[in-house]
Amino acid sequence: MSIVLPLAEPAPRVRSAAHDxxxxxxxxxxxxxxAIADFGMIADGDKVMVCLSGGKDSYTLLDVLLQLQKKAPVSFSITAVNLDQKQPGFPEQVLPDYLRSLGVDFHIIEQDTYSVVSRVVPEGKTMCSLCSRLRRGALYARAAEHGFTRIALGHHLDDMVATFFLNMFFHARLSGMPPKLLSDDGRHVVIRPLAYVREEDIAAYSEAKAFPIIPCNLCGSQENLQRKQVQRMMAQWDRESPGRVEQIARALxxxxxxxxxxxxxxxxxxLGHxxxxxxxxxxxxxAGDPHDRPHAGNDA
Structure with missing residues (x-):
């Protein structure tokens, strides 16, 4: 007679990880x-285009928006859009397979921006500026062609603080990356629903959800970026002065x-005139014109 053992209870560490x-x-x-409520990011009837790169940030953005969509007080649609930039070795089936498993409406734009950037930017120079302009143009064109009313990007709180310091340190201006933005041509509303979320939380969430991350081998591999300098500074603050980055984000x-x-x-x-x-x-x-100087009294 065989003995049926009771199912073992999950180890406390496993339960704790699931609970966390x-x-x-x-x-x-x-x-x-x-963030959506504070900045009026999504309204009833909006068609939201979620820009999906294959990184942890955009995966998290899509995942959370899909969850909120089910209980949101307004009705809006979600379409995931990825730009296949034809980078060598890019695993082109990863995103379509993942999105089909979710049953999400999606579209893959194929545009060889990699060859353009590689040809135009000298070896050893950073590619981000040109790459981002080409990518933005392709995504904006898709939004205009298909009537999307919101373009959702995966930038988070750390990105916003880092951009503020980049502009201050390297461009001598106090500006940043707003949670909601009207494009320069006035045709598109860009939203950043992760504006209140720390990157470390996104990394932990992405790991827990086991998203099929696609590494960027173009700009992400360049070590001489100004942004990396700022990120190292912020990482040091997190180690030595926890809460400082959040404080700066509130100041913005x-x-x-x-x-x-x-x-x-x-x-x-x-003022005071x-x-x-x-x-x-x-x-x-x-010019220091002496005629502009006030006279203390009459000449003797």
Missing amino acids: AQRLGKRLRHQVGR GDIRPSQLADPTLFDFLG RDAAATADAQRWL
Whole structure:
């Protein structure tokens, strides 16, 4: 007579990992939902084009949006779009197979931007700028042709903070990567629903979900990028001063023009100006024209 042993209970470590994954998924859904609400990213009837690269960020974006779509207070459609840039060795069946398994509407754009970038950019130079312009053009064209009202990108909180420092350190301007953006030609609304999500959480979620990650062998392999310098700085902050990156992200949403120095955003010229007082011409100030200097009294 055979003895049937009872099923062994899952080890506490396994249960803990599953529980942690559930908590992480709940936190991500809450953060994405809050970002969508705070910035009015998605409205009833929107056609959302989710740009899927095959990396952890865009996989997470698609996964969370599909979950939120089921319980959202508004009705919207989701289409995943990938740009096959014809990089050598690119596993072209990975994304279609994955998306078919989900039953998600999707489209693969085939455009050989890799050859263009490789031909135009000198060896050893960074390719990101040209590559991103070509990629953006292809995705915008697809959105216009098929009437998508929202273009969803997988940029997260770390990307937004890093872009702020990139612009400040290397371009001398205070600007960043907004959660919601109108394209330069006014035809497309770009949204970043992961605006409140940390990259480390995305990495953990991606690992728990076992997404079929496709590594980027074009720009991702270049070590001399300015962005990598900023990322190393932020990683050091996370180690030595936890919470600093989140604090900076909150500061990006609390801008006070009167405390900065941009006269196009705040009327410094008019601040404290007396109606009866004459204002000297700026060019004469710069030249130090003695005629602009006030007279202390009458000449003897």
